[in-house]
Amino acid sequence: MRAVLFLFIFFFVSYANCFSYELPLSGQALVNLVEGDVLLCVKGTSRNLKAGDRIMAPARVKLKDNSRLELVVPDGSILRFASNTEFKLVKAVANEGKRDIQVDVALGDCWASVKKLLGEDSSFQVNSPTAVAGVAGTKYRVEVTLNKSTSYRVYEGKIRVGYRPVSEKYVPGKKFVMPKRVQGPGRVAGPKRVSLQEWMFIVQRGYQFNITPQGRFDRPEPFDMQKDRQNSWVKWNLMRDKELGL
Numbered sequence: 001m002r003a004v005l006f007l008f009i010f011f012f013v014s015y016a017n018c019f020s021y022e023l024p025l026s027g028q029a030l031v032n033l034v035e036g037d038v039l040l041c042v043k044g045t046s047r048n049l050k051a052g053d054r055i056m057a058p059a060r061v062k063l064k065d066n067s068r069l070e071l072v073v074p075d076g077s078i079l080r081f082a083s084n085t086e087f088k089l090v091k092a093v094a095n096e097g098k099r100d101i102q103v104d105v106a107l108g109d110c111w112a113s114v115k116k117l118l119g120e121d122s123s124f125q126v127n128s129p130t131a132v133a134g135v136a137g138t139k140y141r142v143e144v145t146l147n148k149s150t151s152y153r154v155y156e157g158k159i160r161v162g163y164r165p166v167s168e169k170y171v172p173g174k175k176f177v178m179p180k181r182v183q184g185p186g187r188v189a190g191p192k193r194v195s196l197q198e199w200m201f202i203v204q205r206g207y208q209f210n211i212t213p214q215g216r217f218d219r220p221e222p223f224d225m226q227k228d229r230q231n232s233w234v235k236w237n238l239m240r241d242k243e244l245g246l
Helices: 002-018 232-243
Strands: 028-035 038-042 045-048 054-056 059-063 068-072 078-081 086-095 098-114 123-127 131-135 138-144 150-156 158-163 200-204 207-211
Touching: 028 086, 054 059, 059 068, 078 232, 098 232, 131 138, 131 150, 138 158, 138 232, 150 158, 150 200, 158 207, 200 207
Parallel strands: 098 123
Antiparallel strands: 028 054, 028 068, 038 045, 038 059, 059 086, 068 078, 078 098, 086 098, 098 138, 123 131, 131 158, 138 150, 150 207, 158 200
């Protein structure tokens, strides 16, 4: 009986340790999981990432075919990236009850499980070439295609999405000012091109929001969450969230 109890405790602890993680220091992100080839590109050099590595912002990361990456940022939020994704970790800071996290996804698929906002001055942005998205206490997915079209799908909570002109040059650490006017999902008078100052949308749980490279958009519309959960990428992320207790 004691032997059986010992084995049970051993396997339970081992299983729990598989999904534990240590929060990184401020200014860094912790590589919690790597599958396949994932390259860290800094100052003209590149190397393969492995679990346990720390990425100092700013840095660029590229995932190759059949690869996945899971990062833990300083506030304990989780970011995951699918195969053939390219992104920049611009900022990763959290201290004294505040955070300043910024990731720019140039191409590919990103899943974000974001903890609740730490303070009024806190910022958590996962941006695409055509959109600026601020989030707090939510789960959502951003997909960027080769032509720089962007799609946001929200699974929990809500996100704020504003237009980011394609002409904007990447400047590490640069903040993009979100417009103040807020409106929920509603009817828009046809697709149109707008400036950053003209609009911002709140995209709620169960809604999808699409933006073209030229800044054209339609109103947020609901998507079939049950059907979407059958997508292998979505299914894997939901499984990982459950394993990590998120």
